[in-house]
Amino acid sequence: MAKSRNTEQKIFDAATELFLEKGVDRTSVREIATKAGINLALMNYYFRSKENLFDAIFTQLVKKNSEELIRILNSELELEEKIRQYVYVYIDMLSENPLLVSFVMAILHRSRERITEMKAISNLYATDQFTKQLIDEAKKGNIRRTDPTHFFVDMLSLIAFPFAIKMLVMDKNNITEEEFMLFIQERKARVPEMLIDSLRHR
Amino acid sequence: MAKSRNTEQKIFDAATELFLEKGVDRTSVREIATKAGINLALMNYYFRSKENLFDAIFTQLVKKNSEELIRILNSELELEEKIRQYVYVYIDMLSENPLLVSFVMAILHRSRERITEMKAISNLYATDQFTKQLIDEAKKGNIRRTDPTHFFVDMLSLIAFPFAIKMLVMDKNNITEEEFMLFIQERKARVPEMLIDSLRHR
DNA sequence: GTCTATACGGCGATAGAC
DNA sequence: GTCTATCGCCGTATAGAC
Secondary structure: OOOHHHHHHHHHHHHHHHHHHHOOOOOOHHHHHHHHOOOHHHHHHHOOOHHHHHHHHHHHHHHHHHHHHHHHHOOOOOHHHHHHHHHHHHHHHHHHOHHHHHHHHHHHHOOOOOHHHHHHHHHHOOOHHHHHHHHHHHHOOOOOOOOHHHHHHHHHHHHHHHHHOHHHHHHHHOOOHHHHHHHHHHHHHHHHHHHHHOOOOO | OOOHHHHHHHHHHHHHHHHHHHOOOOOOHHHHHHHHOOOHHHHHHHOOOHHHHHHHHHHHHHHHHHHHHHHHHOOOOOHHHHHHHHHHHHHHHHHHOOOHHHHHHHHHHOOOOOHHHHHHHHHHOOOHHHHHHHHHHHHOOOOOOOOHHHHHHHHHHHHHHHHHOHHHHHHHHOOOHHHHHHHHHHHHHHHHHHHHHOOOOO
């Protein structure tokens, strides 16, 4: 019991690092065990399977990062300011956690089986308050009438997809990783502008 | 020799279906052989390795779907009409191959080694003519000055990402697959509008 | 060309000794 | 809790019958 927490943590940390570095599929459990300085069987003692270990890491990562986003979405902020903050914080979060992008992408493709993770992601988007706000502002005539689902999908697409096609953008524009990150930073101003534009009367 | 084309095609088709459905990593060559109704040794006779088979499938998949998109992008169409057509055709294409997005995203994400596939995707986005058109129109004062890379990333994001989060959208809004496809169809008008809006003077 | 049979090393997972 | 030893599956390869 004395060493148990310690060992579990060592496995957790080694796995997190390796998953980030080479992707989940190309990281073997033997490799994790070696890096953690323990034995292969211990992997399975603490986490029943590699899949389970992945779940644990993912859940912790989402929880750690989602709270601020949910808070912003359900805050009493004025609509435009809320959009600006949400985009800003979300892009910052994805910039600092490339692992999150990998994980979400790995899960999305086989979302039929990965119910646990799907629910974790789904809970990230409790949009009821935000939806209401969009409808209310439209009723008041402050913005155009808009479909909240479409608007939220637009927002997520403009925020997240560029990270997914990072390699393509780098290759196409012949830029380095650092330059790509600058490109991403520019989007913190561009994306909210575009979204707010789409709500304006014409 | 008589049956060879046939057998090769059967392997090719079975593998294509399985790769799209479950991803490359979670498809075994024994499974492909079974589905194709042939023997494991034949897999190795026609395609030296699974990786080789994947390359062949991916290249064909991209070629088959990209020609019309490239044609539109490099056509002499007026800018707004070009955007409308590009979005329309792209969304139609992805609607007919809903698994293509997550498949390509998965490939893109570990493309450090997968040079062949990266180049294939990269060629899909020969945007030189389109970039020039954006700059020219801005010079003429017809549209705002805009960063062509950002604009193209915006466009791809709004087109493709909704397919990647299909399960999330269905779950969140409690809708069926058919209703999701209707949602996607609505985007054929919404997305070009948004993009063109972002080019307008304010 | 197509098959059966077999082999290799690596993988995720696990049984059982301590 | 921690270990060794082992299981069955994987991708890949090859030898040899038809």
